[in-house]
Amino acid sequence: AQSVAQPEDQVNVAEGNPLTVKCTYSVSGNPYLFWYVQYPNRGLQFLLKYITGDNLVKGSYGFEAEFNKSQTSFHLKKPSALVSDSALYFCAVRDMGARLSGGYNKLIFGAGTRLAVHP
Amino acid sequence: NAGVTQTPKFRILKIGQSMTLQCTQDMNHNYMYWYRQDPGMGLKLIYYSVGAGITDKGEVPNGYNVSRSTTEDFPLRLELAxxxxxxxxxxxxxPWEGADTEAFFGQGTRLTVV
Incomplete structure (x- = not known):
């Protein structure tokens, strides 16, 4: 079954330091991977995605993510964190092989990681 | 385009009452989803639909029902809160099958059952 794991409930970073939010996935076919951010009392907003091609993808607000097929990971990174980056971050996967087993290509989310950037 | 619109934004229900959470989108997307978000639990998929007339259960469907009579609307029904x-x-x-585009979210409905 397809799944997404975000092993850290919370990540604390000092402003100006690099940050990493971890994500691993399990799918039966090729993965389409996404990162979303949720600010307080708001819906989720798209940050970036990996579909194919370069393993390092760049997204909004200076974020980037590295796809690693051998480690089935898609970690979110930013070279220099800002206090305004403090939010809840979700990794998601769409399993493009689900149809082969009679299912649909659902979009599955991880549990989320709260990022706290301190001044 | 308004995107994905949810109503209401807030609701308090008494135990045993029923209600429908409305969701409509104006982007002509075929796939629609309902998730619930509990503190520390992330997003759990309740139901999803791959097109008008087609719905399927997600991870936590018990206590909910959905329908998809049009491409635009995907209401979620709670029968006995x-x-x-x-x-x-x-x-x-x-968007449609094989979509490599991102999902578009509504602003959410905060429901309290007392």
Missing amino acids: APSQTSVYFCAST
Whole structure:
């Protein structure tokens, strides 16, 4: 079954330091991977995605993510964190092989990681 | 385009009452989803639909029902509200099969069952 794991409930970073939010996935076919951010009392907003091609993808607000097929990971990174980056971050996967087993290509989310950037 | 619109934004229900959470999108997306978000639990998929007339269960469908009579609308029905259904509910949509585009989310409905 397809799944997404975000092993850290919370990540604390000092402003100006690099940050990493971890994500691993399990799918039966090729993965389409996404990162979303949720600010307080708001819906989720798209940050970036990996579909194919370069393993390092760049997204909004200076974020980037590295796809690693051998480690089935898609970690979110930013070279220099800002206090305004403090939010809840979700990794998601769409399993493009689900149809082969009679299912649909659902979009599955991880549990989320709260990022706290301190001044 | 308004995107994905959810109503109401907030609602308090008594145990045993019923209600429908409305979701509509104007992007002509075929895939639509309902998620619930509980503190520390992330997003759990309740139901999803791959097109008008087609719905399927997600991870946590018990206590909910959905219908998809049109491409635009995907209402979520709670028949007998229970305290365990206190949560924030999000509706989302993505384009057709094989979509490599991102999902679009509504602003959410905060439901409290007392």
